[in-house]
Amino acid sequence: MFLLLSQIALAETDTIGGEDTYNDNSNMMKLVEISVEESAAITGLSFAVYTEDSRADVTLVAYHWVGDHLELVGSAEATIAEGDGIRWAESGDVSWLLEAGEDYAIGAFVGEDWYYFYDDNRPGEPWFGEVTGSFQVESEVRDVIEIDQREDHFYYMMVESIAADADGDGFASGEVGGTDCDDTDADIGEATTEIPYDGID
Numbered sequence: 488m489f490l491l492l493s494q495i496a497l498a499e500t501d502t503i504g505g506e507d508t509y510n511d512n513s514n515m516m517k518l519v520e521i522s523v524e525e526s527a528a529i530t531g532l533s534f535a536v537y538t539e540d541s542r543a544d545v546t547l548v549a550y551h552w553v554g555d556h557l558e559l560v561g562s563a564e565a566t567i568a569e570g571d572g573i574r575w576a577e578s579g580d581v582s583w584l585l586e587a588g589e590d591y592a593i594g595a596f597v598g599e600d601w602y603y604f605y606d607d608n609r610p611g612e613p614w615f616g617e618v619t620g621s622f623q624v625e626s627e628v629r630d631v632i633e634i635d636q637r638e639d640h641f642y643y644m645m646v647e648s649i650a651a652d653a654d655g656d657g658f659a660s661g662e663v664g665g666t667d668c669d670d671t672d673a674d675i676g677e678a679t680t681e682i683p684y685d686g687i688d
Contacts, residue, residue, distance in 0.1 A: 498530055498649050501613040504641035505606030506573060509537060513601050516548065516624040516632075517642045518594035519610075521585070527615035529561075529583040531647035533575040534595040536567070537602040544598025545576040546628050549583040552590040559630045560584070560591070573604065575645075584651055585615065594621075594642055596628050605640035613646050 503519055517534075532547045545565040550557035561583040565576035576595060585591050597603050610618040622637045 498647050499614055500645055500647045501611065502643075502645050503611035503613065503618060504604070504643040505609045505611075506535060506604045506643050507606040507608070508640075509602045509604045511600075511602045512623075513597050513599055513603075514625075516594060516596045516626060516628070517603055517605075517640075518548070518550065518592040518622055518624065519618055519642055519644070520552075520590060520592050520620040520622070521613065521616045522590050522619050523585045523587055523616040525615045526587045526651040527585050527613075527648045528651045529581060529585065529593070529646060529648050531581060532563075532578040532583075532593060532595075533645040534565070534597075535573050535604040535643035536576050536595075536597065537573060537604070538600055545601060546596040547576065547578040547581075548594060548596065548628055549585070550592040550632070551585075552592070555633075557592055557632050557634070559628070562628050565595070573643075586651075590619070592622070593646065594644065604643040606643065607639050607641065610641040613648065615648060615650075 529549060532549070534545065534547060536545060545567065546562055547565055548562045549560040551560050561581055563578040563581050566579060567574055567576050595603070605621075612618060618641065620637060621640050621642065622634050624632050624634060625636075626632055
């Protein structure tokens with residue numbers, strides 16, 4: 488429990504895209520591609536939308552590039568606050584692991600009657616990697632998807648995340664779905680050779 492509370496205290500929130508333009512091209516996924524440089528776990532994702540209808544039909548997603556397709560890391564049906572103008576479709580608490588050296592795509596499936604916001608000139612950069620592009624997928628959320636169309640729209644979203652490899656040994660913490668049993672000590676885990684009876688693990 489102490490480790491989990493320590494991670495939550497260190498959570499960072501980054502903004503991607505902006506509200507420069509909006510569009511109603513709905514019933515599809517809008518994704519931003521990220522090349523991950525430091526392992527991180529997304530703990531919350533918010534996507535900017537607008538509608539005059541109160542029906543909530545937005546799903547937040549994270550996908551992993553595997554070869555020439557995307558595989559689902561996690562998804563969450565959005566909770567959307569009432570109000571006028573921009574409204575945030577929020578994932579609530581999640582734990583989606585993004586590992587260093589891999590490419591991912593995050594964003595939302597935007598259903599009928601929803602507008603979404605984007606900025607073509609301000610990609611934004613999360614602390615854990617580089618935004619390298621964006622694309623739309625004419626599909627609802629599936630476990631595996633192909634890419635229909637690349638774009639240059641950086642969809643307006645906020646990403647809350649924590650470091651997933653606190654001890655820097657190259658293995659993500661088991662607390663967020665990785666394989667490191669003790670992410671506070673680089674001498675304990677898969678990166679080290681087991682020495683019997685050394686009192687370390």
